[in-house]
Amino acid sequence: MENISIVQANQDDAELLLEIEQATESITYSTVKNISQAKSYINSAKILWLYKNNVVIGKVSYVLSEDKTVEITGLIILPAYRKKGYGKYLVKHVIALFPNAKMKLTVHPENNSAISLYYSLGFTSQDTLTNPYGDGEPRLLMIRNPATHQK
Ligand SMILES: CC(C)(COP(=O)(O)OP(=O)(O)OC[C@H]1O[C@@H](n2cnc3c(N)ncnc32)[C@H](O)[C@@H]1OP(=O)(O)O)[C@@H](O)C(=O)NCCC(=O)NCCS
Numbered sequence: 001m002e003n004i005s006i007v008q009a010n011q012d013d014a015e016l017l018l019e020i021e022q023a024t025e026s027i028t029y030s031t032v033k034n035i036s037q038a039k040s041y042i043n044s045a046k047i048l049w050l051y052k053n054n055v056v057i058g059k060v061s062y063v064l065s066e067d068k069t070v071e072i073t074g075l076i077i078l079p080a081y082r083k084k085g086y087g088k089y090l091v092k093h094v095i096a097l098f099p100n101a102k103m104k105l106t107v108h109p110e111n112n113s114a115i116s117l118y119y120s121l122g123f124t125s126q127d128t129l130t131n132p133y134g135d136g137e138p139r140l141l142m143i144r145n146p147a148t149h150q151k
Contacts, residue, residue, distance in 0.1 A: 002052070004086075006093055009047035009059070014038040017047065020059055024076050028108035030135055045073050050090055057081045060090040070098045072105040075114065087117050095121065100146050106132060106139035118142050 009017065017038040021031040032038045041047070041061070050058040058077035062070050072094060077087045095103065106129065107114045115125075123142040132139050 003054075004089070005051045006090070007049045007051060009042055009049055011039075011042060013047070013049075014042060016049075016056060017041060017059070020056065020076055020078065023078055027137065028111040028114075029076075030133055030137075041074075047074075048090065048093070050077070050086060052081070052086075058086055058090060060094055062094055064098075064101075068101055070094065070101045070103045072103065082113070087114075088120065091117065091121055095144070102146065103144040105142050107142060109138055109140045115140065115142075118144075 014035050015038070018032055018035055021038070022033075025031050032041055045061040045063045047059055047061040049056045050060070058081065059074065060072065060076075061074040062072050064070055072091065075087060075090060077090075103123070105118065105123070107118065109115075109128065121144065123144045125140050125142050127141040129139045129141055131137065
């Protein structure tokens with residue numbers, strides 16, 4: 001891929017995070033709404049920026065839990081850059097960082113583009129959660145088990 005790099009976010013990136021998240025508000029994706037939420041997000045998860053030609057075009061975030069499960073807690077590609085493989089590239093990058101880990105994530109059941117992306121990388125749906133984030137919306141719980149996945 002052309003002039004692409006992945007860089008870890010730091011404490012100074014709260015405004016950038018807010019900007020990227022606010023470009024993505026929709027019923028199928030709960031976003032960060034203010035600077036203090038952006039700061040606590042940066043403190044509680046690893047966030048990786050995707051740069052193209054020195055401009056941030058997306059991000060992925062994850063947390064590593066005590067049982068060594070990796071939870072993908074966020075994935076965004078800015079609208080102008082979607083459907084070009086960048087989202088898949090970011091998720092593949094996280095999988096490559098933890099090739100032997102079980103992975104999990106939640107996604108809105110109507111978020112078809114994200115669900116297809118995750119299926120294509122070996123995630124399967126496990127459960128439907130009624131209202132896990134208190135926004136009145138359901139989520140699909142998806143997992144990826146490296147032992148049973150070939151790609
Ligand atoms: C979901 C999102 C990250 C996908 O990013 P993207 O860069 O457009 O995805 P990719 O181009 O890497 O697509 C990878 C795969 O996803 C699927 N896909 C992507 N967009 C799709 C669409 N609009 N409809 C159906 N499938 C789609 C395809 O299966 C594609 O597979 P392919 O490699 O065979 O073409 C992006 O749409 C986004 O930022 N959405 C808003 C935030 C969000 O909902 N994040 C997910 C939260 S769990």
